[in-house]
Amino acid sequence: MKKLLLGNEAVARGLYEAGVTVVSSYPGTPSTEVTEEAAKYDEIKAEWAPNEKVACEVAAGAAIAGARSFCAMKHVGMNVAADPMFTASYTGVNGGMVIFVADDPGMHSSQNEQDSRHYAKAAKLMMLEPADSDECLKFTKLAYELSERFDTPVIIRSTTRVAHSRSLAEIGDREEVKLREYVKKPGKNVMMPAMARGRHVVVEERVLAQKIYVETEALVDGINKIEKNDGAKIGVICNGISYLYAKEALGEKASYVKLGCTYPLPEKLLIDFAKDYEKVYVIEELDDVVEAHCKALGIKVIGKEIFSLLGEYSQATIRKAVLGEEFESLSADVNVPARPPVLCAGCPHRGLYYVLKKLNVFVSGDIGCYTLGALKPLGMLDTCICMGASISSLHGKNKADPASQSKNVAVIGDSTFIHSGINSLINVAYNQSNTVSIILDNSITGMTGHQQNPSTGITLKGDATAAVSLEKVCEAVGINKVLVCDPNDLVATEKAIREALEYDGSSVVISRRPCALLKTVKHNGARKVNAEKCRSCKMCMKIGCPAISMVDGKAKIDFTQCVGCDVCKQLCKFDAFED
C-alpha cells in the first residue's frame, strides 16, 4: 500500500518495519518528526534524551545489547554526538544501529550550513542518502541489514527538502526482530588503547568490504542507481534531492548516476560511467565531497565551477547552470518589506527582553525561539554560537573583562540548559565569575515545535515522569543566588535582574512562564485600545509585538493574535489598553 508520507515519517515507518525497539534523540529541525512519529508505535521505546551525545550512547548501548536501535539529530547535533559516534565505529554493533542526521542547506532553521557527509568519512561509517519518502523508508530498512552485516553503525543523511517533503511511500508490515544474544567481548566493546588498535584494523577492513558492496550489490539493492538515456550527451553524478532537481531540469537530456551511498563512494562505477559522456556534472548541495572524489580518480567533471557551495539547489539552479535557460517571471511594482519570523504575540520572552533592553546589558545568546530577540525592535543579542554557549562564552567574556561583569547576562532556554547549559553553569560556579545566567523557562522545547524535555516532567510518550528542578540543579552546582520571576511582570523581572547584576558572585534568574502557544495555557481575551486615551507615544511599539500596530496614528490590536499578556498595558502611561 502506498501512503503520502513526510520524509521523516517514512524514516519512522522504516524503523517500525525493521523491528527497531529503542529510539533516543534530541529534537532539532529538520530531524524532529522522525522521533515524534516513531513514538507513536507501541512497539518502539522512543525517548527524548537531554542531548545528542546521550542519545547516541543510548542507541549504541541498545545495539550492543542486541536490539535494533536508532538516534536522530540535526547536522549540528552530530557535532555533539561525534564523540560516541567515532568510537561506536570501532566497537561495531550487535543488533543494528542507525544514526540519522538531517542537514539544512539554506539554513531554514540553523546556525550554520555544515555538510555531515564529512563525518561519514571521518568516522568511517557507511552513509546512505535517500531522495524521497519511499527511499527514506526503504533505505532505513536496508540500513539495518547493512549495519548487522558489516557490524557497524550506519548513518542516514537527509536534508530539509527530503525530511520535510511529502511523497508516496510503499508501506509494509513490521518484522519482529529478536534481541540478539549478548556475549561479553572486551576486545570488541571495551575501547582502550590495546583493544582499540585491534579494532581500527577491523574498521579499515570493513571499509574495504563496503567499497566492493557499493560497486556491486548496492546497485541490486537500489542504493546506487545508474540511469542511462539514449542519445544523452550529458552525464550527471548526484546524490539525494539533487537527483530529483536534475531530473526535473534535464529529463532525458542526461544520464544519471544517483549515489544513495555517499560513504564509501564507488570508483570503477564512476570511471566507467563518465567515459560515455562529453560532459559530466557533479551536482551535490553544499561541499564538493563527490566532486573531489571524482577528481582524485582522474575523472573530468564539472562541479563547483558552476554550482554554489552555498544554500539549496533547485531545478532552476541546474537549468540555468547546465542549459543556460531561465523561465520567464513577473514581478509587481511594489516594495515588499521582508518578513522574518518573530516572537509570537504573548511570548514570555518579550517582557524579559524589554527589561534587558531597559537595563542596556550585553546579552550572550543561545539556540531557541529566544534567539529571535536578536531582531528589531528588541535587537538584544550580542552573540549566539551554539547550544549551551551562552553561559560558557559569557564566563569567558567575564574572565577577559571582569570590569564589565555587572553589565552582562546570558540567556538560555530550559531545554537548551538541560542539553549542555548545565555543564556551562558548573564551569561558572567552579571557576568563579560573576556571571548572570537567565534561564528562560517556558516549560517546553519551543522552536522545534513543542517537545517535552527532562524539566517538564512528561516523557515523549506522554507519561508523567521525574522533572528536573532547575532551582535545585543551580543550587547543587554551587550557585548561591537563584531568583525566580514572571517575565510578564515587568517590575518584578527588572527587580530580579538588577539584584542578580549587583550580586557579588555567580547567579541565576529563572524567568518562568509557559510558552503562549501551549494548549494547556489559559489566555485572557484579546485586549482593546481606547483610541481616546491613546496619545500615540508608541511606547507599546518598543516590544515588537506582532499583535500591535499603529493605524491612523493610534495603537491598534489585532484580535486574532492578541492573547492578553498585558505587557503592552504595563508600558502604557495613559491606560489606553483595556480588557
Next chain:
Amino acid sequence: MVKSVMIVGVGGQGTLLASRLFGAALIKSGYDVKVSEVHGMSQRGGSVVTYVRYGDKVNSPIIEKGEADIILSFEQLEAARWLPYLKIGGKIIVNTQKIDPMSVVSGETEYPEGVIDAIKATGVKVKEVDALKLAVEAGSTKAVNVALCGVAAKMTDIPKEIWIESVKETVPPKFTELNLKAFDLGYNL
C-alpha cells in the same frame, strides 16, 4: 503533465494544514503528489511557503520562479512577494487580509499601498477573497485556511466530494463542522 500549486502566507495562518488538505485530495484523485513544507523558524510569524505538485510522475518537490500554475496567498504582501513564482498565464488567489511585518510594526517601513492593484498591473488575473470574513461566518478566525482551500478547490478538476472527504480527514474532529462550512463558503464564492 505536472501541475504546481504554491500556498503562501504568514507563519501561524495554517498554510501547512492547507497543503495537507491538498495532498489528501490529490492522492484520492490518483495522482503522484509531492508536498514540500518548511517547519521550524517559519512557524513564528515569518513568511511561509509550501509547494504542492501533482501529475503522473513528479520529480522535484519544490516550485521555482515561473513555474506555479496557481498561487494561493493567505495575505496581500505575500502574494506580491511570491508573484515571480507564478507561471505566465497562471492564476493567483489573494486573501485581502493584511498582516504587518515587524518592520512595519516597528515603524521602520510602511505597509505598501495598492498591493493588489500592482499585481493586477502585471496582467495577472487576481481572485480577491475576504477569507477572514468567511472564516468568521463559519465560526472561527482560524478557518481562514480551509475557506481559502475552498476557493482554490473550485479551480481544480477534482470533484467536490473528494475535497469534502479530505477536509474531514485533515482537520481535527471537533472542528469538522466548522471547517466544512468554511470550505463551502469558499467553494461557493
